[in-house]
Amino acid sequence: MGTTNDVADVLIIGAGASGSVAAKHLAEQGFNVVILEQGNWINSSELPGNKPEYELLGSGKWNPDPNVRAWDADYPVNVENSEQPVFMYNAVGGSTVFFAGVWSRFLPSDFRVRTLDGIADDWPISYEDLAPFYEAVERDMGVSGMGGNPAYPPGYNPPLPAHPIHATGRKMAEGLNKLGWHWWTGYSAIPSQKYRNQKQCARLGICRLGCVEGAKGSADVALLPDALKHGAKLITGARVSQVTVNEKGLANGATYFREGKEYHQAAKVVIVGANGIGTPRLLLMSMSGRFPNGLANSSGLVGKRLMLHPFGSVIGLYDDDLDDWYGPAGTQIESMQFYETDLSRGFVRGSKWHVMGTGGPVEMLTRWNIGEGARDEEFWGDQFAVKMKQAVNHSIDWIIHAEDLPEETNYVSLDHGLTDSDGLPAPKVHYATAENTHKILDFALNRALESHAAAGATKAWITHRNFSSGHNMGTAKMGDDPATSVVNGYGQAHDVPNLYVIDGSVFPTSSSTNPTATICAFAKRAATYIAKNARNQEVGA
Amino acid sequence: MSTPLQLEFRLSQAQRDRLAVFADLLISGGAGLPAATEVDVAGAWIDRALGARPDLVETVVGVLAEEGEPAEVLARLRAQEPERFDAFAFVVAGAYLIHPRVRKLLGYPGGAPEPSPAFPDEADAYLEDGILDVVIERGPSYRPTPEARG
């Protein structure tokens, strides 16, 4: 096995959203940081977005499902026992290279689900605990949006002005005003003006296929260059097989494979930010004599409580020209009207809605063919031209995220029969959408159809009722009690005090909204704690 | 325009002729749009689409090899093998929809997405008539953090 002589102050596994936030913070604070990332840099010239066939490429080589695109950097995911596919990207920048950039803070109630709604668990931290860290990462990631949103406590004031809501957002806003429902201009981790490392958004609308402009606040653009400038060392193509421990049970580094060769990187402190699927996989792979059920797993909760956060969507067609391809793709306007619990609806918790750019003609083709009702209509032959003309440039698309509550029957385990290119076991995902989640989605989808009618749609239909979002959460729960949680409110493992988990795995509940703002704020808070606490930190190497 | 992705596999002329019939059945034009063969779907554009989705070559070749009149083949697939029908129809329609003329006729700007950064006051222009006022007037809707933790 190859070893490096240098002992890192901090070893970070995963160069996605969370790992990059921590790398930037700790490198800037003067720590010797090493990052191990199984993926590689993606050069913007490789990205599909400026090629005519970009939408076809997005459904193939750049598909969000690692089982479909099967890059060398990917690991397969066994989804035999999952109702849903699992989405993520494995590259420098992680899934943020392809995320839609929707930036959404959680609401105060998301941190107090048990207290307020009598179900699931409270977080050991509150909205107020995270607020300064939200602010900090909003500055780091070029977040654009408008302050004053009554759905949030005061103080949510992104550093850059909001993007235009475009004709799509405006049309729907008029409909929502008729209904008296909440809406606000969208928030995106995409700069509305040139900002630090990021260019001004050019509104290509292809954010989910990677930003060819270098505008989007993906970790490889907005965060890692600063980390590297401050001396962080990023090792790409490095797939970690195990977090190793010393005789005291402290983490002392990690073993990884690079080009078929095995290495060990020693470290004083180890941080895992490998995504809600990759993190439990790694902790379970890191079993040893001392930790026979996987590392940091004395609670038995590593891998459990997986929340895949399924979404629904409803498209409406309008007579107006709506320029429905404009970016930022993720959000023109959003609505928190049905976010908070109202028991008269027959379920707890709620949904967050955002109007997305529909995208190009192939996206519209797909929507006709997957839609409830629309799919049964005649589409091919004479109708093809009629329907495509009716739809392209004339659509408004609602995306609806529902809160997915944690269940121990939804979990990640290891499949030793299915392996990645280094022979490491694949994660096996066991997941069924819970009844409460279904109820939230069904309710919200019906309300969204009503909103299309109010906005003047000539036709509207449900395109997804329950589908994977790429928001993978819950598999290394945080809490104060070591018997019922894996890490504490700083991401520090109860069983291994110099091991930190900082990605969405730690979320006790999922919220109804997009998670990356909270993943980044949590990672920033954890990194700040690690830096401040360095003198008192027990170290493993 | 960028260089098409290279596809090692190439359809024969006979396959293309048969594909053209299938493609016109799926996309027969009208409403100001051309039929599939009018924009050479079975020629350069299917190559381009399959270059982007080489995993669908087998589906295309397989459907072309199905015996029977193309209209019957499509009807049979639709009824009995909808996933195969969908995959075939998707790539044929994909070939059509990446054609620049088709995109233009659909009102889509440019062959591929083109930069058009917002001008400085554009965001305000959508809001300047006070469309957000009613939302603000309704006041806060969030539930604040309760003091005690359960």
Ligand SMILES: Cc1cc2nc3c(=O)[nH]c(=O)nc-3n(C[C@H](O)[C@H](O)[C@H](O)COP(=O)(O)OP(=O)(O)OC[C@H]3O[C@@H](n4cnc5c(N)ncnc54)[C@H](O)[C@@H]3O)c2cc1C
């Ligand atoms: C298509 C899509 C669209 C999305 N859009 C949005 C959105 O608009 N808004 C939003 O809030 N969220 C969105 N998300 C979710 C968002 O991308 C994730 O929440 C976020 O990236 C998670 O951050 P992370 O650090 O946990 O993991 P990631 O960003 O996924 O990074 C994890 C990294 O760890 C690496 N890794 C894993 N295992 C190992 C190992 N064993 N060894 C070495 N490296 C390893 C991976 O290669 C990866 O690079 C989207 C996701 C997808 C897939």
Ligand code: SF4
């Ligand atoms: S819309 Fe903006 S952020 Fe999205 S891909 Fe285009 S330039 Fe990048």
